[in-house]
Amino acid sequence: PAVGTASVAPDGTGIVFSAPGYCDDDVTQTIGYTLNGGSESTVDVTVRCVLARSTLLRTHAQLQDLAGDNDVDKAIEDLQSALDRPAWIDLDRVEGNDAKKVFDDLKKVVKHLDKADPSPLVDQAMGDVTEAARRLAVNSIAAAQDALADADCDSVDCDDAEKKLERAVRELDRGDDEVADADLDKAVDRYRKACDEARKAIEELAPDDD
Numbered sequence: 480p481a482v483g484t485a486s487v488a489p490d491g492t493g494i495v496f497s498a499p500g501y502c503d504d505d506v507t508q509t510i511g512y513t514l515n516g517g518s519e520s521t522v523d524v525t526v527r528c529v530l531a532r533s534t535l536l537r538t539h540a541q542l543q544d545l546a547g548d549n550d551v552d553k554a555i556e557d558l559q560s561a562l563d564r565p566a567w568i569d570l571d572r573v574e575g576n577d578a579k580k581v582f583d584d585l586k587k588v589v590k591h592l593d594k595a596d597p598s599p600l601v602d603q604a605m606g607d608v609t610e611a612a613r614r615l616a617v618n619s620i621a622a623a624q625d626a627l628a629d630a631d632c633d634s635v636d637c638d639d640a641e642k643k644l645e646r647a648v649r650e651l652d653r654g655d656d657e658v659a660d661a662d663l664d665k666a667v668d669r670y671r672k673a674c675d676e677a678r679k680a681i682e683e684l685a686p687d688d689d
Contacts, residue, residue: 530570531611531618535562535585538607545600554591558608560584572618574678582671585612589664609663609670613654616670619677620647623684630684640683647676 511521539558545551561584566577573581585608592605623644630637654669 529610529614531572531614532562532567532570534607534611534614538604538611541600542604545595545598548595550591550595551601554588554595554604557584557587557591561588571614572622573615573674574619578615578619578674578678579671581615582612582667582674585609586664586667586671589667593664605663609658609666612667612670613651613658616647616651616654616673616677619674620644620651623647623677623680626681626684631686634686635684637684640680643676643680643683647673647680650676 507523509521509523511519513519535558539555539562542551542555542558546555561581564573564577564581564584566573566575566581568574588608589605592601592608595601623640627637627640627644630640650669650673654666654673657663657666657669
């Protein structure tokens with residue numbers, strides 16, 4: 480392909496496409512392949528961003544097709560609110576006090592969509608919003624883990640930070656359990672708590688100014 484790499488899946492049942500860091504929604508990539516025996520062909524794949532903000536932007540656009548349903552309209556409004564928060568530091572991270580508000584907005588989106596007229600698009604939107612919330616939590620945890628690995632534990636409280644990080648991971652796991660039980664609004668709330676605990680861990684590791 481023009482971007483990324485393609486390889487045969489380990490079990491031989493398909494093609495695995497990978498393009499770390501690449502983000503350009505709904506772009507078609509053509510992958511060439513050769514079958515046993517020498518036959519050659521191509522397959523087109525549509526590349527979609529899985530970055531949290533990109534996922535939410537795509538979901539916001541897709542929900543416009545259902546505008547007019549009162550609950551969908553409320554979901555669209557709350558989703559826009561989440562996107563407008565100043566907590567976003569890049570396409571895949573939120574931080575600061577407004578980070579909690581992003582999760583609160585996403586929780587409301589899921590709850591509104593759960594009341595909307597059922598449709599495959601509504602189901603997809605609920606799943607995508609929940610997954611975006613999870614990515615935000617995962618990335619906050621990863622940032623906290625990096626901060627802990629780089630910390631000077633002689634000058635900062637690494638033990639307390641590690642405990643907060645452990646709580647963050649537990650909340651992430653609990654969120655996954657809520658997803659398994661189809662309680663998506665509760666899952667988003669768990670992911671919010673995971674993000675918050677990771678944020679607290681990072682704050683513990685920040686050196687004092689004095």
